Amino acid sequence: xxxxxxxxxxxxxxxxxxxxxxxxxxxxxxxxxxxxxxxxxxxxxxxxxxxxxxxxxxxxxxxxxxxxxxxxxxxxxxxxxxxxxxxxxxxxxxxxxxxxxxxxxxxxxxxxxxxxxxxxxxxxxxxxxxxxxxxxxxxxxxxxxxxxxxxxxxxxxxxxxxxxxxxxxxxxxxxxxxxxxxxxxxxxxxxxxxxxxxxxxxxxxxxxxxxxxxxxxxxxxxxxxxxxxxxxxxxxxxxxxxxxxxxxxxxxxxxxxxxxxxxxxxxxxxxxxxxxxxxxxxxxxxxxxxxxxxxxxxxxxxxxxxxxxxxxxxxxxxxxxxxxxxxxxxxxxxxxxxxxxxxxxxxxxxxxxxxxxxxxxxxxxxxxxxxxxxxxxxxxxxxxxxxxxxxxxxxxxxxxxxxxxxxxxxxxxxxxxxxxxxxxxxxxxxxxxxxxxxxxxxxxxxxxxxxxxxxxxxxxxxxxxxxxxxxxxxxxxxxxxxxxxxxxxxxxxxxxxxxxxxxxxxxxxxxxxxxxxxxxxxxxxxxxxxxxxxxxxxxxxxx
Amino acid sequence: xxxxxxxxxxxxxxxxxxxxxxxxxxxxxxxxxxxxxxxxxxxxxxxxxxxxxxxxxxxxxxxxxxxxxxxxxxxxxxxxxxxxxxxxxxxxxxxxxxxxxxxxxxx
Numbered sequence: 119x120x121x122x123x124x125x126x127x128x129x130x131x132x133x134x135x136x137x138x139x140x141x142x143x144x145x146x147x148x149x150x151x152x153x154x155x156x157x158x159x160x161x162x163x164x165x166x167x168x169x170x171x172x173x174x175x176x177x178x179x180x181x182x183x184x185x186x187x188x189x190x191x192x193x194x195x196x197x198x199x200x201x202x203x204x205x206x207x208x209x210x211x212x213x214x215x216x217x218x219x220x221x222x223x224x225x226x227x228x229x230x231x232x233x234x235x236x237x238x239x240x241x242x243x244x245x246x247x248x249x250x251x252x253x254x255x256x257x258x259x260x261x262x263x264x265x266x267x268x269x270x271x272x273x274x275x276x277x278x279x280x281x282x283x284x285x286x287x288x289x290x291x292x293x294x295x296x297x298x299x300x301x302x303x304x305x306x307x308x309x310x311x312x313x314x315x316x317x318x319x320x321x322x323x324x325x326x327x328x329x330x331x332x333x334x335x336x337x338x339x340x341x342x343x344x345x346x347x348x349x350x351x352x353x354x355x356x357x358x359x360x361x362x363x364x365x366x367x368x369x370x371x372x373x374x375x376x377x378x379x380x381x382x383x384x385x386x387x388x389x390x391x392x393x394x395x396x397x398x399x400x401x402x403x404x405x406x407x408x409x410x411x412x413x414x415x416x417x418x419x420x421x422x423x424x425x426x427x428x429x430x431x432x433x434x435x436x437x438x439x440x441x442x443x444x445x446x447x448x449x450x451x452x453x454x455x456x457x458x459x460x461x462x463x464x465x466x467x468x469x470x471x472x473x474x475x476x477x478x479x480x481x482x483x484x485x486x487x488x489x490x491x492x493x494x495x496x497x498x499x500x501x502x503x504x505x506x507x508x509x510x511x512x513x514x515x516x517x518x519x520x521x522x523x524x525x526x527x528x529x530x531x532x533x534x535x536x537x538x539x540x541x542x543x544x545x546x547x548x549x550x551x552x553x554x555x556x557x558x559x560x561x562x563x564x565x566x567x568x569x570x571x572x573x574x575x576x577x578x579x580x581x582x583x584x585x586x587x588x589x590x591x592x593x594x595x596x597x598x599x600x601x602x603x604x605x606x607x608x609x610x611x612x613x614x615x616x617x618x619x620x621x622x623x624x625x626x627x628x629x630x631x632x633x634x635x636x637x638x639x640x641x642x643x644x645x646x647x648x649x650x651x652x653x654x655x656x657x658x659x660x661x
Numbered sequence: 662x663x664x665x666x667x668x669x670x671x672x673x674x675x676x677x678x679x680x681x682x683x684x685x686x687x688x689x690x691x692x693x694x695x696x697x698x699x700x701x702x703x704x705x706x707x708x709x710x711x712x713x714x715x716x717x718x719x720x721x722x723x724x725x726x727x728x729x730x731x732x733x734x735x736x737x738x739x740x741x742x743x744x745x746x747x748x749x750x751x752x753x754x755x756x757x758x759x760x761x762x763x764x765x766x767x768x
Binding site: 335 | 663745
């Protein structure tokens, strides 16, 4: 029961709180802290996996060691590559199924032909010159990181909750960025300040600010474009007005360009050689290299053949596509100039996906993506480090909450690193012929991640930082050894063969392992000090 | 060429950082330089503009500006890192090495 004195005290405190003048900086600091904490865990995952996704083709290539990189440089829809594709088509072509031919490019050295639609696709990978088929192991490769990045690997066909959670976290990030700029009053004067040797809260704050301020334009652009990418989900007014809210109908109308174009009845008949369509498409799109052909069977008529240009032609992806009647070769959907709104959307998407600027741009996106993840990580760690200094004044509930935050930090940051490297290890360790092999790789990723959470709970943050990051470092640094033991390949053989894509992947993994080792030492020491204070106080509170 | 842009941005931001060493409360952990602040600011700004020019000579204007922002951000983080690790002479040595490297690559 609350006594009168206590009731009066509470009322007086509430009155004093109300009489305080509104302090915008204090309010924004609270917003920065709590939005940063709640969205930060998710944003770390989004940024880390997004950075990996920048090099998705390279990572996937590493995860499919059966695909050999040809020594020649036969890229695009060259006559010899087309010849290989047509020979395969004559042998295995299916007139009643959707098909896609993807020509080799600088990042994907093999020729790929796939049949089937969503959920049931059979893909053949082959040498673009000899036609020798590769049999790559069943893996999602870096597509898994991509799915985790933008929809938390939740199947989009079952529901769209993954998109919404990522979108909410991104919107919160934009609020955190703006509030961070406002509350940091000496932002330009302290632009170069990073006192790494200072006491811990100061060093972490400096590090968090330095990373965040320099990466600010990138973080803002990447967050905004990430939201604008899925405008039809987050701002569904247009879809509601035009399609009565039917997202499926909207998506169908967006993707049915080839089938729907042209009008007029098309006569059934044997499909012309693929080279015919490529030649016509090259004439229609002289500025673009041909990247792929999509073949869509239509009811009662000949197939529609859609030739698409290369994506790497600038921020705005106006490489274009031309659709032909498969039997007659007539254009059924000519290359149309995109509408201004389409160009704007294309600009936004191009800016987010970095399909421009070549490898230099990809490296910049990769590094700054990791810097973004580092900003989130330093902010999360700072939350507990700062609070360890005022543990004496905190309630028991607060102390328990801070302990929990410290452990969740370990599970999210170190656990994700450990799960990611485990995913690469699983790719080499699991038997190639295993049923549902790709799913097993993903299961291993999530099992390791959940185990990391349990481990952090049981061991405490200090030990968990050391052990999880230490193990991740060990696994990353020994990945070339595992690769050699299982595949007789490693960075040295890749360099000798001129396979610089796989070489870079392995080198970056090892470099990240070294970084994880350094972080294990640093974070372990900090958390040991913070955790011992927390635990000492909790024991006192319990006794 | 992208390396030249990076080196120039690194030099420019080093110059701007050095111009802040006269007031101890701005970058308290860094050894002060005797070069006047205004000179360092002009040098820094020119080096950053040169870095932008290099980016625009590699890419079209839209891609070039995006690339320059990313290059400046990356080199800025590098400057901050070097400043924290070596606030004394080594930092100046690295900046001079970056100038030489940028000039060599640019040529």
